[in-house]
Amino acid sequence: MKQTKNTPFQPRLTVVGAGPGDPELITLKALRALECADVVLYDALVNPRLLEHAPARALKIYVGKREAEKSMEQDQLNTAIVEYASKFGHVVRLKGGDPFVFGRGMEEILFAQSKGISAAYIPGISSSIAVAGSAGIAVTQRGVSRSFWVITATTDLGTLNPDLQLAVHTDATLVVLMGLSKLPEIAVEFIKVGKSNVPVAVIQDGTLPTQKVVVGTASDIAAKTKVAGLKSPAILVFGEVVHHGLLQNIDPEILALLQAA
Ligand SMILES: C[S@@+](CC[C@H](N)C(=O)[O-])C[C@H]1O[C@@H](n2cnc3c(N)ncnc32)[C@H](O)[C@@H]1O
Structure with missing residues (x-):
């Protein structure tokens, strides 16, 4: 001032x-x-x-x-x-x-x-919504997901966030922040409750020209992300919305027109 x-x-x-x-x-x-x-x-x-x-x-x-x-x-x-x-x-x-x-x-x-x-x-x-959106994923979508959770991967002690155990039982979209290093453990929580096919997207550098997106399921996302060499910052999105998004259909020309000079 x-x-x-x-x-x-x-x-x-x-x-x-x-x-x-x-x-x-x-x-x-x-x-x-x-x-x-x-x-x-x-x-x-x-x-x-x-x-x-x-x-x-x-x-x-x-x-x-x-x-x-x-x-x-x-x-x-x-x-x-x-x-x-x-x-x-x-x-x-x-x-x-x-x-x-x-x-x-x-x-x-x-x-x-x-x-x-x-x-x-x-x-x-917040990246929790906008980064998913910039990869063409809507965190809620009529008829697909009526709620979304935004959670951090770990507790203050570095252990897996116990809220995950609740989240995996819902049909909500799950957005995990600060979770890249815990991706294998988080995916296992879905597999344990019979959701090995749940769609997952990992998005690095969302909204930036360096944005990278890897899509898979709980059973293969950890391996795919490792192969692609994704790094932090990244968000993880679990849920059916990942398959209903615009991942293939974002118009690059519109985005280019709007790009900051
Ligand atoms: C300490 S949290 C802060 C979140 C922030 N307050 C928000 O509302 O977006 C940092 C985490 O946000 C996520 N994040 C922030 N910006 C991001 C981006 N551009 N692309 C991907 N993930 C991002 C990552 O999970 C990162 O580890």
Whole structure:
């Protein structure tokens, strides 16, 4: 927030969703927030092109958040947000997808507020829906799936999320985030309940030019994904919607026309 003689200095935090990867899949409100940032603290899955919307004078600090990558601990990060806001004014905390979907956005807001920093949230398009969609898969589809679950593959301890055992018994679409390394174990949960033929898609770099999609069933998806060499970030989509999508029918010409310059 640009501080002027008439507006007293005020530390603020805006937790902003950056969308799933394509730099044009961000909201207008998020861009407004970036335009008046004094500091931008951004995560690994944020498209770096979005930083161009912040003023040249704003500090832009990478606070990486990727599995297997050394990133700032959450406690340190919460403290850093408060310190930057107190010293510089408006901190924009830019996070991949939506900050409230496995994004720890609420923790950061609550911590800042507990230290007297006013805070706001701007939603983003979550990869959980948009990445499936960009591969031509609708997470719900009339007559095919009337609900969808979005789950993380693991607990805080790194063990398989016990919610999986519930999810495999439903006909809902199951979208798993942070699940690529656990794909073989997750597929086994479907096989154990007699669903070895459930369709599965694994989508890497969704919405980006580097997007890759592998399709199979619970019984062969782990092997196919390994052969294709897919890497994180990726989402896993289990359910009949995978077979009812537009995987073959997305018009590349329309997408090319809409591609950011
Ligand atoms: C820590 S979670 C954050 C999710 C984010 N808040 C959201 O709403 O999309 C990170 C995970 O999101 C998924 N993800 C995010 N962006 C993605 C993309 N462009 N393509 C595939 N998966 C993505 C991956 O499963 C990744 O491991």
